[in-house]
Amino acid sequence: MARGRFILLEGCDRAGKSTQCAKLVAALQDKGHAVELCKFPDRTTTIGQMIHAYLTNAKELDDKAIHLLFSANRWEAMQQMKRKLRAGTHLIVDRYAYSGVAFSTAKGLDLTWCKNPDRGLVRPDLTFFLDLPTVEAEKRGGFGEERYENRELQEKVREVFLQLKSKEWVMIDARHSVPTMHHEILKVTEDKIREGERDAEFAEED
Numbered sequence: 244m245a246r247g248r249f250i251l252l253e254g255c256d257r258a259g260k261s262t263q264c265a266k267l268v269a270a271l272q273d274k275g276h277a278v279e280l281c282k283f284p285d286r287t288t289t290i291g292q293m294i295h296a297y298l299t300n301a302k303e304l305d306d307k308a309i310h311l312l313f314s315a316n317r318w319e320a321m322q323q324m325k326r327k328l329r330a331g332t333h334l335i336v337d338r339y340a341y342s343g344v345a346f347s348t349a350k351g352l353d354l355t356w357c358k359n360p361d362r363g364l365v366r367p368d369l370t371f372f373l374d375l376p377t378v379e380a381e382k383r384g385g386f387g388e389e390r391y392e393n394r395e396l397q398e399k400v401r402e403v404f405l406q407l408k409s410k411e412w413v414m415i416d417a418r419h420s421v422p423t424m425h426h427e428i429l430k431v432t433e434d435k436i437r438e439g440e441r442d443a444e445f446a447e448e449d
């Protein structure tokens with residue numbers, strides 16, 4: 244059986260990641276795939292609750308301490324994510340280590356220092372970047388409710404994301420409509436899943 248694919252959606256706040264993740268999970272399920280959604284930060288764990296308190300301004304934390312908590316929140320999910328991938332379940336992931344590095348570096352922390360705690364995490368097989376100009380993000384509902392949701396920081400975050408971008412990233416123009424983006428994301432994801440299934444068949448023939 245083919246290992247599940249790890250599909251990541253990244254981007255600034257209000258780019259539409261959560262909407263697209265939900266639509267992608269539903270579409271793949273409809274087509275009979277085993278698929279699950281993962282979201283970072285995962286606010287349901289003990290570490291996640293600390294992160295939530297920080298993001299909602301209920302708690303102050305040192306910039307490095309919160310950076311490490313975001314990373315720990317990924318590490319605590321690792322065994323389960325690996326188990327699911329091995330069992331052939333595809334994971335659709337809403338934010339991951341790129342968000343960790345982009346936000347903390349934008350706040351002024353050193354880029355290399357920020358990357359270090361995430362070294363060794365399972366790697367995505369496919370990364371989409373939903374790119375939205377900050378002025379557009381600001382117009383969308385809810386912007387400004389949580390920490391980090393202000394123009395200056397978001398602009399810096401977007402710059403760091405674009406600095407982190409590799410040629411494998413699939414760039415999605417997040418000014419496009421929800422169905423247009425979904426169509427593109429689904430198509431590229433299905434190609435990636437098919438590629439994984441083909442690789443597994445060849446491996447069995449060896």
Ligand code: NYM
Pocket residue numbers: 256283284298313314338339340342343344346347390391392
């Ligand atoms: N965020 C998210 C970080 O600063 N570091 C991280 O490692 C992750 C995963 O948390 N503004 C920031 C980005 C968001 C905020 O995310 C909450 P969301 O997707 O709005 O729940």
Ligand code: MG
Pocket residue numbers: 256257389
């Ligand atoms: Mg948010």
